[in-house]
Amino acid sequence: xxxxxxxxxxxxxxxxxxxxxxxxxxxxxxxxxxxxxxxxxxxxxxxxxxxxxxxxxxxxxxxxxxxxxxxxxxxxxxxxxxxxxxxxxxxxxxxxxxxxxxxxxxxxxxxxxxxxxxxxxxxxxxxxxxxxxxxxxxxxxxxxxxxxxxxxxxxxxxxxxxxxxxxxxxxxxxxxxxxxxxxxxxxxxxxxxxxxxxxxxxxxxxxxxxxxxxxxxxxxxxxxxxxxxxxxxxxxxx
Ligand SMILES: C[S@@+](CC[C@H](N)C(=O)[O-])C[C@H]1O[C@@H](n2cnc3c(N)ncnc32)[C@H](O)[C@@H]1O
Numbered sequence: 001x002x003x004x005x006x007x008x009x010x011x012x013x014x015x016x017x018x019x020x021x022x023x024x025x026x027x028x029x030x031x032x033x034x035x036x037x038x039x040x041x042x043x044x045x046x047x048x049x050x051x052x053x054x055x056x057x058x059x060x061x062x063x064x065x066x067x068x069x070x071x072x073x074x075x076x077x078x079x080x081x082x083x084x085x086x087x088x089x090x091x092x093x094x095x096x097x098x099x100x101x102x103x104x105x106x107x108x109x110x111x112x113x114x115x116x117x118x119x120x121x122x123x124x125x126x127x128x129x130x131x132x133x134x135x136x137x138x139x140x141x142x143x144x145x146x147x148x149x150x151x152x153x154x155x156x157x158x159x160x161x162x163x164x165x166x167x168x169x170x171x172x173x174x175x176x177x178x179x180x181x182x183x184x185x186x187x188x189x190x191x192x193x194x195x196x197x198x199x200x201x202x203x204x205x206x207x208x209x210x211x212x213x214x215x216x217x218x219x220x221x222x223x224x225x226x227x228x229x230x231x232x233x234x235x236x237x238x
Contacts, residue, residue, distance in 0.1 A: 002078070006105055009127040010079050012190065013057070015183030017081035020058045021089070023184060027176055035151055035229045038222070039120060040064045042233040044147040045071045049117035052076065052141060054106055055124045059086035059099060065120065066098035074116075076104040107134050111141045118142075121150045126194040131202055132210060139214050144238030148216060149231065153191070155199045156227040165228060169195065204230065 002010075016023070024032045040061060045051055047070040053062035056075030066073045077083050083101050090099045104110050106124055119142050128134045142148055156162045169192030177188025204221060211219035216234030223230055 002105065003107070003129055005127050005129050006078055006107075012183075012187055013077075013079035014081040016181070016187055017058065017079065017085045019180065019184070020082065020085060021060070023180060027173065027188075031225045031228065035224050035231065036061055036064065036122070038224060039122070039149055039151040039231050040068060042147070042149045042231060043069065043118045043120065044235075045069050045118040048072060050074070050115065051118045051120065052109075052111070052116045054109075054119060054121045054138065056086055056101065057082045057122070059089050059101070061120050061122055062086070062099050063089065063093060063095055065118075066095055070098070071118070073099045075099060075101045076106075076109070077101075078103065078105050107137060109137055109141050113140055114143045115141045116143060117146050119146065119148045121148070123152060124150075125152060125202065126198050131207075132214075135210060136214055139216065139236060142236045144236050146236050147233060148211075148236065149233040152198070152230050152232075153195045154204075154223060154227045154230040155195060157223075158226065161226040165226075166192075208232070 043065060049071040051065050051071045051073045053065060053073050053075045056062050056077045059075050062073045062075040065071060075086055083103060086101055090096055102110065106128060119138060121138060125131055139148065156165045173188035173191055174185060177184035208219050208221060211234050215237050217237060219232060219234030221230055221232040
């Protein structure tokens, strides 16, 4: 059953789907595309392998995975407007034979155990109430030996980077978002505080420990853009 966090995420993303393929790149000074490219490079799949792209949004990551590895990708998201845009993008790039879409929630995925050879997750954990059970649900659908790769925003470690990061997330983002639309203002105002909250409640070392506890003992992470983004990856044992 959808929870309050799901409704909040749906409201946020339904309101920005139309401009989603352009705005995150612009607001991040084109770091966004580098983070996604690095995320995709951490996958370990081959042609015709089945990959889940969770939080697929407008299918940017799903399309990259299909193009790079020739694998079959299922993109899952809870926002109808994002999925509609994703459908349009997949058709426009002639990828209907490799990328399919399904409405769904990370907390309760509509797939059997051990279905996927690889799973990508982007920017999910600020929108879930129970990190451990959601991560467990994601790992459930990954085959033993399969790779989970995850991208989240982070908080820079160095104080000299933290100051401009703070000004950027608390000042620039809401202002720039507001100049685009009401929907982007809502996202811009939510983003910074939600990143800090996740960073405090789920520090990176604790999150890595959780991956180990849930069956990915080789979990590793890399900071990108001075820690403004974090990519994690690990292989399911068995
Ligand atoms: C920041 S977007 C990422 C989109 C895309 N993967 C990308 O990298 O550009 C996050 C997406 O997560 C989706 N989302 C948020 N909470 C979710 C949940 N619990 N289950 C499934 N999707 C969720 C939102 O609807 C949104 O489309």
